[in-house]
Amino acid sequence: MKLDVLFSPVLIDELFFTGKTTVVIDILRASTTIVFALANGAKEIVPVGTVEFAVKVSGGMFGGQTLLGGERNTKKIEGFALGNSPSEYTSETVGGKIIVFYSTNGSRAIVKAKYSDNLFICSFNNIKALAKHLNKLNEDVIILCSGNNNFFCLEDSVCAGMLVNELITGKKINELTDASISAMTLFKAFGKDIYKMLSETEHGQLLIKNGYGEDLKVCSQLNNMDVIPFYSGNAIKVLK
């Protein structure tokens, strides 16, 4: 099992993912929000690469069943029903609904990885459940950090390192790359207090400044959910 980590989606193009098993991480906040939405009964999430496409796609869907969600530069987009705070995605709001979702980093990373054979979404909330499933699959894994406006970000890298660590624990043979070894090193240095780490990162600081400090608590919860979001047919659903 070869485990590789990409610290930014800009490093590769879409075709890179053909035939791969990929995990997308955007801790602050898209991958956390997606895990929450599905855990709270959303029917599916349709990730899109542009705001314009989100509006277009949702227009062709059944009004009452579809919600627009996401953010641009941390803030809710005008005309969207939901922003990108996981706590907005309650069962009352999203239960049974299709969410068309755009975010600056996460949804675009998912769209970029759409040609993967298997495409999963990971946050701190569901990391153990996902690792268990990946170990059963026993395929090479590409862990794609969504990053921060194409740049490296610490929180996605620490989560990637934690996932690598989960995947290698108790196994004898694994092939690690410079990037997966480095992610694991960052997890070991910063993974002991996830909330503290999140609140000190560049993106965490920006969220606090913009009034989304409470989101960091939700995003730092570890293994409190067992849903595995799986991308198939242009939408993310719970893996059954």
Added chain:
Amino acid sequence: MKLDVLFSPVLIDELFFTGKTTVVIDILRASTTIVFALANGAKEIVPVGTVEFAVKVSGGMFGGQTLLGGERNTKKIEGFALGNSPSEYTSETVGGKIIVFYSTNGSRAIVKAKYSDNLFICSFNNIKALAKHLNKLNEDVIILCSGNNNFFCLEDSVCAGMLVNELITGKKINELTDASISAMTLFKAFGKDIYKMLSETEHGQLLIKNGYGEDLKVCSQLNNMDVIPFYSGNAIKVLK
């Protein structure tokens, strides 16, 4: 003084560097080779972005004074006088000469950063001398890791982290980014035995496999040189 690290040149475009103070690192082996060549009396190094351009540029220069150097996929290029092993760049070979230089990662990263206000080259060999100069300059610094075919590589990141560590030691105020904090964390984890680290990285393993294992010893020497390569007028010279 804000210190940022870019783990791959692909993250940004050329104009990003306008007005910046930039340090380019390509430990295996371009930045080490450049430091060696200048320490051994090369007049200047002309970094180029393609092999074709290297041949074209050198054709217009005085034959006896100009040497073509560099590699493609670790190996010396046909028709080039020199490969990319630092130990080839002895004073007998390069003294007084202009070297037109191409390499898969390093020379292309330097060319990409050419619009920088100040552009320096760093290897483990000259890190203390360069840090001393940067501390005198007292400008924000972008540390650009050349990476490995656009991907993250550990050796450049550890050197970047060592440079960050040198620059902040003894200072009260510094602004660090997620990337510079992470590079420093990698330096602390892997910087104690540089030769061992190099020999275990992906690119180090490839060099050993291709018969360049001896280069790793040269590339791991720490602070044995005090030249500061500085890019100005399309060429890299020793900063006086």
